[in-house]
Structure formats: structure tokens, C-alpha cells
Amino acid sequence: MGFKIRYSILVVLLFAVFPNIGKAVDGYRLVCDKPVFDFGTVGQSAVITNVFTIRNEGDLTFPVKYVRTSCGCTKGQVDKRMIGPGETARVSVVYTAARRKGPQKKNIWIMAMNSPEPALVLTITGLVKVP
Template sequence: MKKITIIYIAILGLAVISCKENATSKVKETNLETAKERDAKISLGSAIIEFDKPAFEFGTITEGDIVKGDFTIYNKGKVDLVITKAKASCGCTVPVWPKEAIKPGDSAVLKFSFNSRGKRGNNNKSITLTTNTEKGTEILRVKGTVLPKEK
């Protein structure tokens, strides 16, 4: 019993000694300013993305043709729109997206090329964008028909 009382007094003494410092004295002013700026940005919401068209229709082409096209991206939100990745559904479609942030009210262009070699028939390819919008991902389509190459 004596040992338990001594251990209890020792723990209580450590708690009293270690709690002398005021927690507010440890807070840095720069961290408070950074937190206020972050909270102000969060209150504006996420970026809002819109496109000039949801799909690029290339019509009918001959196998082996390469189609080049683009989508115009608009930022309708109150914060910068950032596209971190653009991934096509297959290697035949290659997107080139804007790497810089798109300011509120501004627009930018996503370009792509579609190689129809070995892609006979109806084609419906997708380009998935990873963004800082509320959904997080956006999908664009590239559609058309590829006729076999004449021999």
C-alpha cells in the first residue's frame, strides 16, 4: 500500500510540475494567419468546371487516320481550378491538359489526339480528369466511326 501511495504522489507531482506552461504561449502567430487564410479559401467552396462540349464527335474516318481535337475548360467557381491528371481510356487517345491553375472566370484548352489504327467500328473513348472540383473527377468523350482501310 505504501508503494502505491508513493507512486501516486510521484505521478501527481509530475502532473503539477509539467502543467505550469500556458498552452497559448506555444501558439505561433504565423500559424494562426496561415489557418485564417486556409479557412477563408475553404469557405469559397470548390472549383466549378464546365466544358464547351461534353463529347467531341469526329464523325466517320478511315482506319489509320489521326484525329486531333480540343475541349475548352471554364472555371465557373470562386477558387483556382487545378487539373492534376488527365487519363485516357486507352493508349490510342493522348490528352494534353493545362498544367497551370485556371483562375476563376478564366478558361483553358485541353488538346487530344486519337489514333484510329486498329480501331475499326464505333469508338467511344473517354478522358478522365482528376480535379479539385467537388466530384473530384470529370469525364470527357471522344466518339466516332472508323471504317476499314481499303486494300
């Protein structure tokens, strides 16, 4: 049997035994189709709520450590602690406009158990008018 035939048989066997060989492992990869929510113009008495839908497009489960926000006026919470490949989760955000004025931009970071960097950044923006 020639070298080319033996090599071809080896390659076919490897792909049969290890079907994922040659495919890159993505890990987890969170995405959001609408990562920015503009709440428009509101007064200082407003309490704004929004729900972002996020999705794991990777091939590993995403372990949620916590949701961090850029300001105490904004609170975020995710409805799942583990987001499997192909699964979605909802991130509920509440922004309180009290004692704020002018243009506002608040970030919401979704943090993983095994990384100090955010896996996804969501943003709410708007304008708070003072009476």
C-alpha cells in the same frame, strides 16, 4: 434599445465586416460547353485532333493533377496547371485510329490534385471503318 434594433444592427455589422457571409462556397467547378466531339467516320490511318475549351465557374482555383484517358490510343494534355475562377484552359486531345474498328467512344478525365474523382469528363466518338 430594444432587442429587434440591437439584432438588426448586429446583422448589418456582420454583413459589412463579412460581405461573403451567407454565400455558398462552390469550390472549383469545371464546365465545357461542348464536352462531346464526334469525329464522324474515318479510316484506320486517321489521326484525329480536337481542342476542348474548359472553364472554371467555381470560386476556387482548380489544381490540375493530370489528364487521364480511357485508352492508350487517346492522349490528352491541358495547357494550364492552375485554372483560376473565371479562367479558361484548352484540353488538346489526339486519337489514333490504327488497329481500331467500328464505333468508338473514348473518355478524357480531368483530374484534380486533391480528389480521386474526375472533375470533368470529356468524350470523343466516331466510327472507324476497315477497308
